[in-house]
Amino acid sequence: MLGLERRDLTILIAVAVITLFAPIILNPFPTGSALAQFNAGYPDLMQRFVIFGIFAIGFNILFGLTGYLSFGHAAFLGIGSYSAVWMFKLLSMNVIPAILLSIVMAGLFALVIGFVSLRRSGIYFSILTLAFAQMSYNLAYSVLTPVTNGETGLQITLSDPRILDGESSGLPVTSLFGAEMRDTTTLFVGPWSWDFSVGYYFCAALMLVAFYISVRIFRSPFGMMLRAVKSNQQRMNYTGLNSRPYTLAAFVISGMYAGLAGGLLAAMDPLAGADRMQWTASGEVVLMTILGGAGTLIGPVLGAGFIKYFENIFSKINDGILHQWFAFMPDGLENFVVAVIHPFIGKGWHLTLGIMFMLVVIFLPGGLVEGASRVGRVFRRRDRKADHVESDAARQRAAAE
Secondary structure, eight states: OTTOOHHHHHHHHHHHHHHHTHHHHTOOSOTTSGGGGGOOOOHHHHHHHHHHHHHHHHHHHHHHHHOOOOSOTHHHHHHHHHHHHHHHHHTOSBHHHHHHHHHHHHHHHHHHHHHHHTTSOTHHHHHHHHHHHHHHHHIIIIIOHHHHOGGGOEEOOTTOOOTTTOOOSSOOOOEETTEETTOEEEEEETTEEEEEEHHHHHHHHHHHHHHHHHHHHHTSHHHHHHHHHHHHHHHHHHTTOOOHHHHHHHHHHHHHHHHHHHHHHHHHSOEEOGGGGSHHHHHHHHHHHHHHOTTSSSHHHHHHHHHHHHHHHHHHOOHHHHHHHTTTSOHHHHHHHHHHHGGGSGGGHHHHHHHHHHHHHHHOTTOHHHHHHHHHHHHHHHHHHHHHHHHHHHHHHHHHO
16 A cells, blocks of 8 residues: 555654544643643644654665755745745745745755865765855844845745735734634644644644655665665675766755755744754754664654754743742742752743653664563563463463363
8 A cells, every 4th residue: 555565654654643533642731720831732843843844854865874964944944935935925825836946946056066075075074064054054143135035034025026926904814725724723632622723734744644655665676776875885886887967866866855854944934044954954954864763764843843852841931930830848848849950941941852862872873663562572472471471371371271
């Protein structure tokens, strides 16, 4: 079915089911309760989950399969955003043309940058991609201000032509063939509430398509060639195979994924700024991929969700919430506990996330996917032991009879 093996199809179906019911799964606690701080079923946040999942899936095609570590993928994210906003300004607020232009423009830039950068490998390739990303950032920030609007960022205005939409009385919003991306339906069941957004499900559908394409790439002869590059590129070249076209194709595909993510960020909020091209954004997708499990199918999606979830949770917890949680303690002990936790929340959420990332890398070098496989092996061992015990008991009963 869909040209996938049974195991890959199972993973795809599982991702689709989780994505479909994410608004419910991510809001497990009643609204207004103390634990509601851990809810993440908000349309904007869920859209970021799937958008950065697309970004990480594309990066994994380059890094996970070929072993080429790029520190410049944020450049394609920014190019995708700028392309989408220009399409909104000139043509229409429909997100489809904007998304298509984002993918094409990011692919073209990736072709040029990859053609130069892939002449080197290892750390030299990483430094080259970082240099290109920083050049793109500085161009967008200060040199190409007529195109990018500099540090203010590119955004839509009432005076934009939008030749397919015509004039509008107010500032228009992004839409999908008439359905506004921000349209949200809220379902109330007792103290629980769940938001179902057009924008989220559009981004989620594209993530599922992107995930399916990545699975096909992983299982294709092309994917096998990329694994050969990662395994021993020099030996591969000695056999007479030219690895450059394969690595360049992987780089371009990965850049197009980043462009798609950038276009979706602009579709969610029609604003493009140079900050999306900063090296920190490139480092973030590296962390997502490694944290989830580089070279695995579902790992980058897990890593993106993990980082964006805890980034949101830890950053919004403040001292007032902590006092509410630990109000049952004596005042002195309560203040002490809050003082100890304070550096790890709010503005200090980077510290908490850094510690979690360090622990995962030390104890789970294969990422979250390795952790899940270890848990699965433990349960399988218990099942086998239970089966052995039952079979031994059955033999003993048969011998007694």
